[in-house]
Amino acid sequence: MERRRVAVLGGGTVGAELVRLLQRHPAAAAVELLGVLVRDAERERPFAGWRELVTTDPGFVQRADVVVEVLGGTGLAADLSLEALARGATVVTANKAALTERFDEYLPYLRAGRVHCEAAVMAGTPVVGPLTGALAGSRPLALHGVLNGTCNVVLARMDAGASYADALAEAQRLGYAEADPTLDVEGVDAAHKLTLLGRLAFDPALAWEGVRRATRGIARLAPAALAAERERGRRVRLVASLVLGAAGWEGRVRPVALPEGHPLLTDGATNALLFRGDPLGEVLLRGPGAGGGATASGVLGDLLACLRGEPGPRPPAAAAPLPDAPGADEPLDEVADGAAA
Ligand code: NAP
Ligand code: HSE
Numbered sequence: 628m629e630r631r632r633v634a635v636l637g638g639g640t641v642g643a644e645l646v647r648l649l650q651r652h653p654a655a656a657a658v659e660l661l662g663v664l665v666r667d668a669e670r671e672r673p674f675a676g677w678r679e680l681v682t683t684d685p686g687f688v689q690r691a692d693v694v695v696e697v698l699g700g701t702g703l704a705a706d707l708s709l710e711a712l713a714r715g716a717t718v719v720t721a722n723k724a725a726l727t728e729r730f731d732e733y734l735p736y737l738r739a740g741r742v743h744c745e746a747a748v749m750a751g752t753p754v755v756g757p758l759t760g761a762l763a764g765s766r767p768l769a770l771h772g773v774l775n776g777t778c779n780v781v782l783a784r785m786d787a788g789a790s791y792a793d794a795l796a797e798a799q800r801l802g803y804a805e806a807d808p809t810l811d812v813e814g815v816d817a818a819h820k821l822t823l824l825g826r827l828a829f830d831p832a833l834a835w836e837g838v839r840r841a842t843r844g845i846a847r848l849a850p851a852a853l854a855a856e857r858e859r860g861r862r863v864r865l866v867a868s869l870v871l872g873a874a875g876w877e878g879r880v881r882p883v884a885l886p887e888g889h890p891l892l893t894d895g896a897t898n899a900l901l902f903r904g905d906p907l908g909e910v911l912l913r914g915p916g917a918g919g920g921a922t923a924s925g926v927l928g929d930l931l932a933c934l935r936g937e938p939g940p941r942p943p944a945a946a947a948p949l950p951d952a953p954g955a956d957e958p959l960d961e962v963a964d965g966a967a968a
Contacts, residue, residue: 630659631934634691636707637698638663638672638681640802641721641746644923645697645930646674654931662687664698664707689714693933696720697926699806701728712736717939719929721746721922723819724810727835730826737827740938746925748774748820749898752914753925758828758902759940765904767829768950770869771959774820776803776896776917777811778845778865782882783894785853786862791846803896803917814844814865814880821867821878829869830876830946838878845882847964856884856962862892863962871950883959896921905950 635642646663649655663672663680664687672681685707688694694711696718698704705725708718709732718741720726726733726744736742745755749772773779777798784794795812798804803811810816818838825833845865853863861884869878885892890911891899898916903909915921929939 630657631692632659632661632690633693633695633930634661634688634711635663636685636688636694636696636704638665638677639697639699640919641697641922641926642695643672643674644919645695645926646672646680648920648923648927649930650675652927652931654934657934661691664688691716693717693719693930695926695930696722696725697922698722699724701725705729705732709733709736712741717741717743717933719743719926719933721750721926723747723816723823727819727822727826730823730835734831734942737939737942740941743929743933743939744823745929745940746922748824749900749912749914749916750776750918750921751923751925751928752898752912752916752921754824754900754912755827755940757910757912758824759942762902762904762907762910763828763943765907766950767869767947768903768905769871770821770824770829770900770902771891772817772821772824772867772900773864773891773893773898774867774900774916775811775814775817775865776898776915777805777808778814778817779893779897779916780895781812782845782848782853782863782865785850786857791850798896801896802919809846812844812846814842815839817865817867817880818842818878821869821880825869825876825878827940827942828947831942831944832946833869833876833878838880841877841879841881843881848882848962849965852962852965859884861886861960864892866891866959868959875949876946882962884962885959
């Protein structure tokens, strides 16, 4: 059997767990693992043969049939991935920042089905596959999601009395936060994910700049604002929404107050996504959305699909038809940073 040559970019929270999972999987026999790119080749990694596998020299990536990118950022990670795609390799990635901010460069390869990115949104909980597959048979009306595990942990811990700083430190310790956690707490990570989903399922031309401008995070939310909502029987969560605006599909991210029992109201790193479509109606997808194991599970699922020769998700050729009128979706109450009156 000819083995597929796989290069892994990144051996951190996700990359190390991915290699560990792969080494224990029956599919390991079909893979020649060429190496794992890291910054510090002396630091011990929790997978077998780490000393021989880790390297700071990206030269080995050129020999790979499949490049798994779990390095992060919009620079080197995207440069190496795009070089690999240009010479015919397939890419599996969990990097929503690179996919979103350099989308035009990835687009031809996405259209060719050579980029797998299920774990870029909601980690190993499937959303990219359903939105570009079974749900594509319905005309989209709206999408709302709790897409950032770090913010969810911070808000839930603050509800339980923790300080913002302690709650964020907890999310970092659990491996949920980005290398730069301001991306999480300022809402940018959720905006990256929303834009990626929007482009894959609603409109491939959805503009990142527009979503970024309409993004407000949780970093300045006063504990008193959370307490005031709790007194009203509501809890604050960071929600990303794609709805019909005056000029077409509009994406926004902001803290909103959700009544107890709302399907988007989750604790910990559990993410949730509500899709409304015609004629299907409302669909809820919910599950782990961050963390080394949860994300590596999704990355490995993509790698296995890739080894079977299956294509990645393809964006639509054109924007989905707009709903007949604004108001097809109920508004969610945005919460201001200060205490509510
Ligand atoms: P991480 O723990 O910071 O790991 C990043 C890895 O990349 C580390 O091994 C690091 O090397 C290596 N690296 C970074 N810059 C490098 C450079 N310039 N040259 C060589 N190696 C470099 O990050 P992570 O949490 O695993 O996340 C990785 C990616 O997955 C990101 O795109 C993130 O958004 C995405 N993701 C993460 C999660 C999650 O829950 N953590 C969930 C979904 C998606 P060293 O180890 O030597 O520093
Ligand atoms: N930093 C991200 C989060 C990781 O907290 O949701 C998962 O994409």
